[in-house]
Amino acid sequence: xxxGPLLGGLLTLAILSYLWKENPVYRxxxxxxxxxxxxxxxxxxxxxxxxPTVQTDILKNGRWDYAxxxxxxxxxxxxxxxxVAWISRYPLSFWVGYGxxxxxxxxxxxxxxxxxxxxxxxxxxxxxxxxxxGSTINNILFFLMLISALMYFFFTVRRENPLVGYGASFGRxxxxxxxxxxxxxxxxxxxxLFLGRLQFLFGDWLHLVK
Amino acid sequence: xxPIFYLAAAAAKKxxxxxxxxxxxxxxxxxxxxxxxAVVWVMITRARGAKKIPAIRKIAGLDAIDEAIGRATxxxxxxxxxxxxxGVDYPETFAFFATLGHVAKLAARxxxxxxxxxxxxxxxxxxxxxxxxxxxxxxxxDAYNPDDVRYLSPYQFAYASGVLxxxxxEKVAANIMIGYFYAEALIFAEAGYQAGAIQVAGTTSTxxxxxxxxxxxxxxxxxxxxxxxxxLSKDPVLTGSVVGQDVAKIAIFALILLGTIVxxxxxxxxxxxxxxxxLLK
Numbered sequence: 001x002x003x004g005p006l007l008g009g010l011l012t013l014a015i016l017s018y019l020w021k022e023n024p025v026y027r028x029x030x031x032x033x034x035x036x037x038x039x040x041x042x043x044x045x046x047x048x049x050x051x052p053t054v055q056t057d058i059l060k061n062g063r064w065d066y067a068x069x070x071x072x073x074x075x076x077x078x079x080x081x082x083x084v085a086w087i088s089r090y091p092l093s094f095w096v097g098y099g100x101x102x103x104x105x106x107x108x109x110x111x112x113x114x115x116x117x118x119x120x121x122x123x124x125x126x127x128x129x130x131x132x133x134g135s136t137i138n139n140i141l142f143f144l145m146l147i148s149a150l151m152y153f154f155f156t157v158r159r160e161n162p163l164v165g166y167g168a169s170f171g172r173x174x175x176x177x178x179x180x181x182x183x184x185x186x187x188x189x190x191x192x193l194f195l196g197r198l199q200f201l202f203g204d205w206l207h208l209v210k
Numbered sequence: 211x212x213p214i215f216y217l218a219a220a221a222a223k224k225x226x227x228x229x230x231x232x233x234x235x236x237x238x239x240x241x242x243x244x245x246x247x248a249v250v251w252v253m254i255t256r257a258r259g260a261k262k263i264p265a266i267r268k269i270a271g272l273d274a275i276d277e278a279i280g281r282a283t284x285x286x287x288x289x290x291x292x293x294x295x296x297g298v299d300y301p302e303t304f305a306f307f308a309t310l311g312h313v314a315k316l317a318a319r320x321x322x323x324x325x326x327x328x329x330x331x332x333x334x335x336x337x338x339x340x341x342x343x344x345x346x347x348x349x350x351x352d353a354y355n356p357d358d359v360r361y362l363s364p365y366q367f368a369y370a371s372g373v374l375x376x377x378x379x380e381k382v383a384a385n386i387m388i389g390y391f392y393a394e395a396l397i398f399a400e401a402g403y404q405a406g407a408i409q410v411a412g413t414t415s416t417x418x419x420x421x422x423x424x425x426x427x428x429x430x431x432x433x434x435x436x437x438x439x440x441x442l443s444k445d446p447v448l449t450g451s452v453v454g455q456d457v458a459k460i461a462i463f464a465l466i467l468l469g470t471i472v473x474x475x476x477x478x479x480x481x482x483x484x485x486x487x488x489l490l491k
Contacts, residue, residue: 015371018374022375027375029371033367033371034362034371034372037365038363038364079338088335092335095298095332098298099303103299103301105243108239108246112238115466119485119486143470150459153432153433154456154459156456157267175431179419186417
């Protein structure tokens, strides 16, 4: 008897039992899942990050500057000692600063690319110079939806202005149409994931389908 | 060809190292960043000096956050707040931090439990600090419960299964989700609905927004989550930063209009669109 598929099948059913209501079987599967995932992450981090950094980089290759980062990281644990808890704010502020700097430095480049790509000519033509009606309509729609969706996100311009009001309203519709398309696309992907699980339950576990 | 020729050719073509401030093709991005920073700085300075700045329009999704906490208070049940899966290098996580301060202050004032769950250890530590500070500012440091700020698991679906359990076991009355979400978005939204919680969600993830729109009571679409902190707190300095960003947005809007006009008038006789050249310099 194969224990892997049996355990996998039973745990799948335990998780799916949430659809009925939260129950002890779900709770067992949930706690097992969290415990295994967290311990797995701990082992992976220890083996692939902490151990090689200390053994190879610091002790073998003499990169003692890495130890500074380790000390900074360890300072986070001072939050568990009320008298020195304030020290933990230093590594945290370092992380917030790093995050804000990272976001600020990497955000404008893709924005520039997007602005550039929006400079489109409405009239699309083939190599012979004949007008391509479908592509031209597409280009005009793209432009209208882009500027109206941008108008929707104006927070300081009053909507009483009819141009902004109607523009933002059209933008909202454009966004909803886009989200509708994304919804359908993702639902299809989710159905395929669900089918994969059913295949596991009825194929790998119960051997009812080949 | 003998590989040695490739090496020789590569060595011959190797460009001379040059000192300079700008990375080629990133100059436009640099000046855009500079412009946006300057506009935000000007607006913050005006707000600090109590000078007039434009007001932020009504955003229904943000008003709903106060309503959700109020409902949880009336029912005597907790509020759950999730930042999704984003780390500290996600701008959405900063929107979460900003909103969390306001939510935690309200929860402290109304004596309502706030359960904050995490999958990212750095975000968890920062959020814990924000909540602790908010309770202190609200004059209720005794009400702060560190056990309600929970690090569940670094793995997406393990985290999701934990949140689902919390929804039902703790009987949350309000579920707020602001940050960057992946496939767990619909799982949370559906489970929150099943638990009967009022749900306010906001993300910039276009793949997950449709699920929030369909399953939550109020949804903050994209950019709206960044206005949260200023809108909720009415703090003039924070409002100044949002107004500054909005001015930059309007400038980009004008740039797009201008660039499209130039493109449609055949670049006014020039070979290339001068705005494109300027931006991609």
